[in-house]
Amino acid sequence: MGKTSGFLEFERETAARRPVTERVNDWFEIYQDFPASAVKRQGARCMDCGIPFCNDGCPLHNLIPDWNDLVYQGRWREAVRALHATNNFPEFTGRVCPAPCEAACVLGINARPVAIKTVERWIIDYAFDQGWIQPEPAKTKSGKRVAVVGSGPAGLAAAQQLARSGHGVTVFEKNDRIGGLLRYGIPDFKMEKAAIDRRIAQMGEEGVEFQVNVDIGRGIPATELRCEFEAILLAIGAGEPRDLRVEGRELAGIHFAMDFLTAQNRCLAGDAVPDQIVATGKRVVILGGGDTGADCVGTCHRQRASSVHQFEIRPMPPASRDASTPWPMWPYELRTESSHEEGGEREWSIVTTALSGHGSVKKLHLNRAGFETQMDADLVLLAMGFTGPVRAGAIEQLGVAIDARGNVATEDYQTSIEGVFAGGDARRGQSLVVWAIAEGRAAAQAIGQYLGGV
Secondary structure, X not given: OOOOOHXXXXXXXXOOEOOHHHHXXXXXXXXXXXXXXXXXXXXXXXXXXXXXHHHHHOOOXXXXXXXXXXXXXXXXXXXXXXXXXXXXXXXXXXXXXXXXXXXXXXXXXXXXXXXXXXXXXXXXHHHHHOOOOOOOOOOOOOOOEEEEEOOOHHHXXXXXXHHHOOOEEEEEOOOOOOOOXXXXXXXXXXXXXXXXXXXXXXXXXXXXXXXXXXXXXOOEOHHHHHHHOOEEEEOOOXXXXXXXXXXXXXOEXXXXXXXXXXXXXXXXXXXXXXXXXXXXXXXXXXXXXXXXXXXXXXXXXXXXXXXXXXXXXXXXXXXXXXXXXXXOOOOOOOOOOHHHHOOOEEEOOEEEEEEEOOOEOOEEEEEEOOEEEEEEOOEEEEOOOEEEOOOOOHHHHHXXXXXXXXXXXXXXXXXXXXXXXXXXXXXXXXXXXXXXXXXXXXXXXXXXXXXXXX
């Protein structure tokens, strides 16, 4: 815990967002600096609550009361160690996790919870600034080799854990840079990619080998990996987007959200992106009310769209925690992201019935509260989630079983094929970064036991 009476003395504080008029003109992260004194005050608010529900609310079971107390005392290096005890990449979760830990904070029952996510991010960024984050290579080698297919947060977490246990690890990534959706799915205004690069450098010095532009199952047969490695981890994510099955879907100007976001991230990385999907000067409609849709909203603002509408098929959530999700559950309630503060319109209970135009989309036909209507649209982005991992390629070639939800079936993270494991979204379906890291760590433990407990 922090200060005994801290929760009575101090209010919740979080890092302020940069002014809208400033941040929509660049792609830098949206948050302003947060002083160490404010971080300590948040640590001081952590209560002696007996049972730390925040710990259980976090898929990683982060030692939140421990590092809150250490922060309050100014014991920063010990706070970093406590943070890393359960989380390989707190700089990722500190930026893009929706913080289920805060929803489970005991203080949140009748007050505003501790700003756990803000404290987490501050600790790790401070540690990097101080040069405390150094490679931790294994002292002894097992002689066993593991192939990790996919370099998103699940694959990276597993790779780091396995390498530190002494195994030889090679990460295969189909794209030209490491990071998976962290690299190409999350906009820079939420997480600048230097946060990934510094971790990749650390992992490289720990012995992890990275191979990019290698599409296992297409460029290299997945079956070849079984000859070269003692174990394989499929951490390929849930990359099959949910499509819209309506008349006019074939028109130009209708794209999956991830294609739109990836193109912009590639552009910011300095790549030439022929025929880039852009919102500049266009009337944009985004179908899907989740985080991916919100990322599209913010990207459209920065590309200077003429107008932006975000539609969600479900009803509008209540303004505060719904009775169906009592504390400490993740609350069903309305969430407003930074992108929504920047402009655009949001609507709920909208059903798209058709799309029309001559060659390119010009109209979106919809049902709004039982009434059929239409609106102008030059660009339609589909952000309706994902249906599971892409089957073509590694999954089909290895012949692993699929569960009833369309994900890779496992028992203790091992698939139906001995020596082949799965973790992250490929195993549990579309989920959060924090879940992906937790899955990667758990999969690495299962692989280590399979290899002889080294």
